[in-house]
Amino acid sequence: xxxxxxxxxxxxxxxxxxxxxxxxxxxxxxxxxxxxxxxxxxxxxxxxxxxxxxxxxxxxxxxxxxxxxxxxxxxxxxxxxxxxxxxxxxxxxxxxxxxxxxxxxxxxxxxxxxxxxxxxxxxxxxxxxxxxxxxxxxxxxxxxxxxxxxxxxxxxxxxxxxxxxxxxxxxxxxxxxxxxxxxxxxxxxxxxxxxxxxxxxxxxxxxxxxxxxxxxxxxxxxxxxxxxxxxxxxxxxxxxxxxxxxxxxxxxxxxxxxx
Amino acid sequence: xxxxxxxxxxxxxxxxxxxxxxxxxxxxxxxxxxxxxxxxxxxxxxxxxxxxxxxxxxxxxxxxxxxxxxxxxxxxxxxxxxxxxxxxxxxxxxxxxxxxxxxxxxxxxxxxxxxxxxxxxxxxxxxxxxxxxxxxxxxxxxxxxxxxxxxxxxxxxxxxxxxxxxxxxxxxxxxxxxxxxxxxxxxxxxxxxxxxxxxxxxxxxxxxxxxxxxxxxxxxxxxxxxxxxxxxxxxxxxxxxxxxxxxxxxxxxxxxxxx
Numbered sequence: 001x002x003x004x005x006x007x008x009x010x011x012x013x014x015x016x017x018x019x020x021x022x023x024x025x026x027x028x029x030x031x032x033x034x035x036x037x038x039x040x041x042x043x044x045x046x047x048x049x050x051x052x053x054x055x056x057x058x059x060x061x062x063x064x065x066x067x068x069x070x071x072x073x074x075x076x077x078x079x080x081x082x083x084x085x086x087x088x089x090x091x092x093x094x095x096x097x098x099x100x101x102x103x104x105x106x107x108x109x110x111x112x113x114x115x116x117x118x119x120x121x122x123x124x125x126x127x128x129x130x131x132x133x134x135x136x137x138x139x140x141x142x143x144x145x146x147x148x149x150x151x152x153x154x155x156x157x158x159x160x161x162x163x164x165x166x167x168x169x170x171x172x173x174x175x176x177x178x179x180x181x182x183x184x185x186x187x188x189x190x191x192x193x194x195x196x197x198x199x200x201x202x203x204x205x206x207x208x209x210x211x212x213x214x215x216x217x218x219x220x221x222x223x224x225x226x227x228x229x230x231x232x233x234x235x236x237x238x239x240x241x242x243x244x245x246x247x248x249x250x251x252x253x254x255x256x257x258x259x
Numbered sequence: 260x261x262x263x264x265x266x267x268x269x270x271x272x273x274x275x276x277x278x279x280x281x282x283x284x285x286x287x288x289x290x291x292x293x294x295x296x297x298x299x300x301x302x303x304x305x306x307x308x309x310x311x312x313x314x315x316x317x318x319x320x321x322x323x324x325x326x327x328x329x330x331x332x333x334x335x336x337x338x339x340x341x342x343x344x345x346x347x348x349x350x351x352x353x354x355x356x357x358x359x360x361x362x363x364x365x366x367x368x369x370x371x372x373x374x375x376x377x378x379x380x381x382x383x384x385x386x387x388x389x390x391x392x393x394x395x396x397x398x399x400x401x402x403x404x405x406x407x408x409x410x411x412x413x414x415x416x417x418x419x420x421x422x423x424x425x426x427x428x429x430x431x432x433x434x435x436x437x438x439x440x441x442x443x444x445x446x447x448x449x450x451x452x453x454x455x456x457x458x459x460x461x462x463x464x465x466x467x468x469x470x471x472x473x474x475x476x477x478x479x480x481x482x483x484x485x486x487x488x489x490x491x492x493x494x495x496x497x498x499x500x501x502x503x504x505x506x507x508x509x510x511x512x513x514x515x516x517x518x
Contacts, residue, residue: 083483102361109490111482144485181507223370223506224342226403231368231493238494239501247482248440 007048008060008079013041014050014142016149021053021075026064029071037063037071049073057081058147083147085111086245089169089194092233093118094125094155099230101136106234108140108150110241116194117155122201128155158207162214169194171217172240174232176202179219182236186244189218195240197233266307267319267338272300273309273401275408280312280334285323288330296322296330308332316340317406342406344370345504348428348453351492352377353384353414358489360395365493367399367409369500375453376414381460387414417466421473428453430476431499433491435461438478441495445503448477454499456492 013036019027029037037043047063051073058080061073090112092103100117107115115137119126133152141149165171169192172185176198179185186193196211203211211217222232241247272295278286288296296302302322310320310332317339320332349371351362359376366374374396378385392411400408424430428451431444435457438444445452455470462470470476481491500506 106490106493109484109486110494111484144487146484181501183501183507221506223500223504224508225368225370225405227368228403231365234365234490234493235369235497235501238497241482242440242442242494242498243502245482247480248442249483 008050009048012048012050012060013037013043014052014145016052016054016138016142019053020055021051021059021061021078022056023075023077026072026074027051027061029073030069034067034069034071038066043071048076050079051075052082052141052147054147054149055082057083080147085113085148085150086241087192088112088237088240088245089114089116090233090237091116091118091161091171091194091196093120093197093199093229094123094128095199095229096125099228100125100128101132103230103233104133104136104152105140107237108137108146109144110234110237111146111245112150112237114151114153116153116161118158118161118196119155120158120199120207121204123199126155128152130154158203159210162210165214165216166192167216168192169216171196171211171214172236173211173217173219174198174222174236175208175211175219176226177208177219179221182220182222182239183243185218185220186240190244193240193244195233195236197229197236200229267309268307271307271309271319272296272302273311273404275311275313275397275401278312279314280310280318280320280337281315282334282336285331285333286310286320288332289328293326293328293330297325302330307335309338310334311341311400311406313406313408314341316342339406344372344407344409345500346451347371347496347499347504348373348375349492349496350375350377350420350430350453350455352379352456352458352488353382353387354458354488355384358487359384359387360391362489362492363392363395363411364399366496367396367405368403369493369496370405370504371409371496373410373412375412375420377417377420377455378414379417379458379466380463382458385414387411389413417462418469421469424473424475425451426475427451428475430455430470430473431495432470432476432478433457433481433495434467434470434478435485436467436478438480441479441481441498442502444477444479445499449503452499452503454492454495456488456495459488 051061052058059075061075064072170189173196306322311317318334319336320334323331429448432455
């Protein structure tokens with residue numbers, strides 16, 4: 001048991017801010033974040049909070065003033081640099097809102113670098129609310145002590161995605177008609193990768209043919225049971241992180257859980 | 260493209276019933292399931308539905324009568340035997356309802372044989388609504404074309420779980436303070452296994468010591484990022500299925516997606 005209380009306190013609120021942080025720099029917190037700090041967390045002058053900027057990393061900061069709609073806080077000490085995450089993109093077909101939020105939340109927790117939503121023929125949704133997507137990923141990162149946010153792109157049509165596919169990036173394609181077992185394929189193809197997951201109902205035959213025609217595409221199988229689209233996305237991302245990402249890397253330190 | 264329409268139709272409703280099915284046996288469907296069939300799916304006499312009993316497997320059945328509160332259907336032809344799933348238990352600490360429902364749903368999809376909920380010191384929930392748990396797992400199985408339901412036990416206290424732990428079953432323990440990378444441990448320990456996942460906030464020191472004292476316990480690590488409890492459960496279950504379960508097995512047939 002530590003003799004002195006932890007600093008910053010484990011219960012300190014944790015927020016992502018848009019501005020770049022630096023020692024002694026005062027930043028303003030407004031809107032929902034100010035409401036959260038003052039009304040929900042009831043912070044006062046002198047309290048410690050934790051701020052991240054997705055640029056320099058994670059800072060302990062001290063509240064300088066609490067106004068009705070605006071809180072000011074000064075960065076005091078950098079706690080961690082912005083983390084590096086594996087070079088892994090997730091390209092999920094759009095699915096209904098709750099299920100897509102789950103994909104965004106879990107992809108953030110699992111350390112996905114970039115999310116490229118895709119629109120396919122069997123998608124029943126063809127738009128993504130960018131602001132909502134940002135809120136979901138920021139909240140997941142705040143909760144899970146991540147210091148880096150995933151990039152979330154605007155949705156692309158499948159043929160656009162395939163046309164511009166980078167030469168050096170494997171496109172791991174969850175093919176419901178079968179493919180190489182994912183674990184073996186992911187282990188074999190370590191390096192820049194992306195995982196393409198279809199919507200409920202899967203890709204149609206023409207789409208499957210177009211994907212398979214791409215030299216970078218590798219059809220993979222996710223076992224004998226049918227997985228919902230969001231389950232396939234989460235399960236295959238976790239597997240990639242474990243066998244081809246950084247789950248087996250040596251690490252100096254495990255960050256302290258926020259809750 | 261097939262010249263004749265699929266039978267049973269891909270859109271046929273799929274239900275688990277409590278009674279054992281057999282050729283020509285008529286069974287009664289009541290309550291919410293009758294409501295779902297008549298009001299939501301609008302089935303009528305002569306329509307085909309799909310029934311599972313978690314005993315004999317999956318059957319095509321024909322509606323014989325549609326009453327106000329009771330529908331009768333006769334099993335016509337067995338489509339599949341009840342599937343075998345890997346010998347894998349999930350032992351998740353209880354967490355808040357929505358998050359626990361997610362664990363139950365995804366564990367069902369991923370093919371977990373048995374779910375043994377655990378109550379630990381940092382659990383903010385200590386009860387599980389058994390009926391609700393059954394509803395969640397049945398709906399997940401119906402949706403994902405599973406023919407076998409996971410067993411869901413009543414919650415046990417951690418010390419009870421550890422006291423009676425089977426001699427021949429590895430207890431893979433997601434230890435936030437670190438452990439063998441999960442992928443390697445799961446591959447090494449193929450065979451009857453269980454995965455123990457703590458609540459938000461993790462196990463306390465005494466609990467961790469008690470778990471580690473069990474000869475069957477193997478502390479595992481789930482990578483450098485903090486995962487929420489339900490994410491850890493889903494991610495590690497997917498990983499186990501992929502590297503130690505049946506994702507790499509040869510299989511004769513991929514079942515047809517329900518939706």
